[in-house]
Amino acid sequence: MVLEQITEAGKQIKGFAELPITAQVSVLYIEIEAARKLSIPLSAICDAMNLAGSTVTLRYLREALSVVRRRMKAQGIAPGAGPAPSAQTKSSTQQIVSSTTKPAILPVQSGNAETQSQTPKEARDQKAETYTSSATNNPLLRQHHKRKE
Structure with a gap:
């Protein structure tokens, strides 16, 4: 069938x-x-x-x-x-x-246009930067800094 x-x-x-x-x-x-x-x-x-x-x-x-x-x-x-x-x-x-070179189903567009123009590595680096740049952004990092003081 x-x-x-x-x-x-x-x-x-x-x-x-x-x-x-x-x-x-x-x-x-x-x-x-x-x-x-x-x-x-x-x-x-x-x-x-x-x-x-x-x-x-x-x-x-x-x-x-x-x-x-x-x-x-x-x-x-x-x-x-x-x-x-x-x-x-x-x-x-x-x-x-x-449209023979493209499938009929279109991908869902993300709301963040800046992320779409970045390479995957740049996006990962940017995300990592948000977690490590400031102790106030990450609760675990904030706790770690309090222990050091």
Whole structure:
């Protein structure tokens, strides 16, 4: 059933066969993850994609899945997040195709714009600085300073 959903979703997308393999995997990511949760082997998923018009090989499917997961993680999207495969409509599938290099789900924006422009190391250093700069900010540090006096 899940493999049929992969094949049908691929066939419904105009120009699916001409898309880069990574884009094909990105478009079908929700269905692929649903199949993986049911312990369906990648070889069967690869065959289902090939029935939809893809020319993906098993090895390249592994690599493309890795790339898509890494991109989603970089954007702050949890792998497997999103609607269930049965809830995905044809219009949302076409919307995904229009942005083939990005997943359809957008990350939640944080309220602090300054933190977003920093590298992770700079953000960690800034947070550490707030704890160690003043004894009044950190109760444990304040207690430690009282013992020294």
